[in-house]
Amino acid sequence: MIIQSITSSTTHIPLVKTFKTALRKVDAIDYILVKVNTNTGQIGIGGAVPSVVITGETVGSILAAIDFISTAIAGMDLNDREEVLETLNACMVGNSSAKAAVDMAIYDLAGKMSGQPLYGLLGGKQRHIETDMTIGIDTLSKMEKDTRETLDKGFSILKIKVGHDPDEDIERLKTISAAAGPHIALRLDANQGWTAKQALKVSDAIARHNINVQLMEQPVKAHDIKGMAFVSGRTDLPVFADESLFSPVDAQRIIDAGAADGFNIKLMKCGGIYNALKISAIAETAGIPCMIGSMMETVVSITAAAHLACAKRIIKYFDLDAPLFCNSRPVPGGISYDGARIQLSSSPGLGFENV
Numbered sequence: 001m002i003i004q005s006i007t008s009s010t011t012h013i014p015l016v017k018t019f020k021t022a023l024r025k026v027d028a029i030d031y032i033l034v035k036v037n038t039n040t041g042q043i044g045i046g047g048a049v050p051s052v053v054i055t056g057e058t059v060g061s062i063l064a065a066i067d068f069i070s071t072a073i074a075g076m077d078l079n080d081r082e083e084v085l086e087t088l089n090a091c092m093v094g095n096s097s098a099k100a101a102v103d104m105a106i107y108d109l110a111g112k113m114s115g116q117p118l119y120g121l122l123g124g125k126q127r128h129i130e131t132d133m134t135i136g137i138d139t140l141s142k143m144e145k146d147t148r149e150t151l152d153k154g155f156s157i158l159k160i161k162v163g164h165d166p167d168e169d170i171e172r173l174k175t176i177s178a179a180a181g182p183h184i185a186l187r188l189d190a191n192q193g194w195t196a197k198q199a200l201k202v203s204d205a206i207a208r209h210n211i212n213v214q215l216m217e218q219p220v221k222a223h224d225i226k227g228m229a230f231v232s233g234r235t236d237l238p239v240f241a242d243e244s245l246f247s248p249v250d251a252q253r254i255i256d257a258g259a260a261d262g263f264n265i266k267l268m269k270c271g272g273i274y275n276a277l278k279i280s281a282i283a284e285t286a287g288i289p290c291m292i293g294s295m296m297e298t299v300v301s302i303t304a305a306a307h308l309a310c311a312k313r314i315i316k317y318f319d320l321d322a323p324l325f326c327n328s329r330p331v332p333g334g335i336s337y338d339g340a341r342i343q344l345s346s347s348p349g350l351g352f353e354n355v
């Protein structure tokens with residue numbers, strides 16, 4: 001099967017509610033749907049979203065990068081998938097979300113060629129995947145209300161966005177913990193918002209107030225590997241690297257620095273499934289548990305993430321709630337949600353209908 005061309009289109013998708021983190025506020029996303037067209041008429045589907053404050057990519061840069069990648073891999077044979085994916089990764093530096101969209105479309109085609117769902121091609125099978133639900137950073141009363149509504153919908157794991165003033169964040173956690181009860185696990189995500197010492201101050205308060213926190217994600221700036229190592233060496237909470245972890249090389253550096261206890265893998269950061277598998281292998285070797293997470297994405301790219309999650313047991317935490325914030329889906333098919341539980345299709349590839 002020969003790659004002929006890659007086409008892309010952009011859809012503006014409003015969110016069902018505003019999403020706020022320490023880094024940004026999002027009301028809508030511009031989602032880029034990618035199709036890898038082949039000589040057999042089979043089409044591979046992928047998707048990307050610009051997260052300019054995290055990956056540096058915009059809609060314009062992603063579309064331009066996809067055109068560049070299209071020129072680089074057009075005419076290549078998908079039976080030599082490694083060669084195609086190495087060329088995709090080597091043809092330009094950066095542009096991880098653009099690469100991820102093309103990468104997942106190639107894996108979609110590989111699944112279709114083998115007649116298997118992608119998780120099967122990757123050696124996995126369907127398993128229980130329960131996503132957390134994110135509570136955006138906001139006023140105490142808004143976060144308390146969001147917590148109650150989310151629990152009423154059947155979610156039992158909450159991801160709490162923090163990373164502003166640490167004293168205010170401690171009040172946020174006390175309020176949410178009181179509303180949720182001690183049996184509900186909280187995943188904290190500071191999105192780089194604290195200094196190392198501020199992170200430890202919050203960690204101490206969590207212990208003092210017996211708040212049920214499962215992990216602390218990206219307490220300090222993405223580049224501050226030393227600061228993250230300082231935090232993870234002095235708190236009992238597992239520290240997970242997110243914005244510090246883009247590539248497999250980053251994963252190895254974080255391990256070498258003893259900077260994190262866990263990895264948050266996102267396809268938009270690492271450039272797709274090919275590199276996510278490399279990060280997973282490094283994590284498996286080092287005994288580092290992984291979360292599969294996402295930007296504010298649609299069901300297209302989250303379906304690829306869910307297939308990966310079914311294939312890699314080292315992925316033990318699932319943060320795949322983003323499609324629940326989107327008020328429409330770009331294409332039919334892919335994953336569906338039963339409350340917090342993600343259901344995968346057993347159709348070949350990613351299971352999208354060709355459109």
Ligand code: MG
Pocket residue numbers: 189191217218242243264
């Ligand atoms: Mg994060």
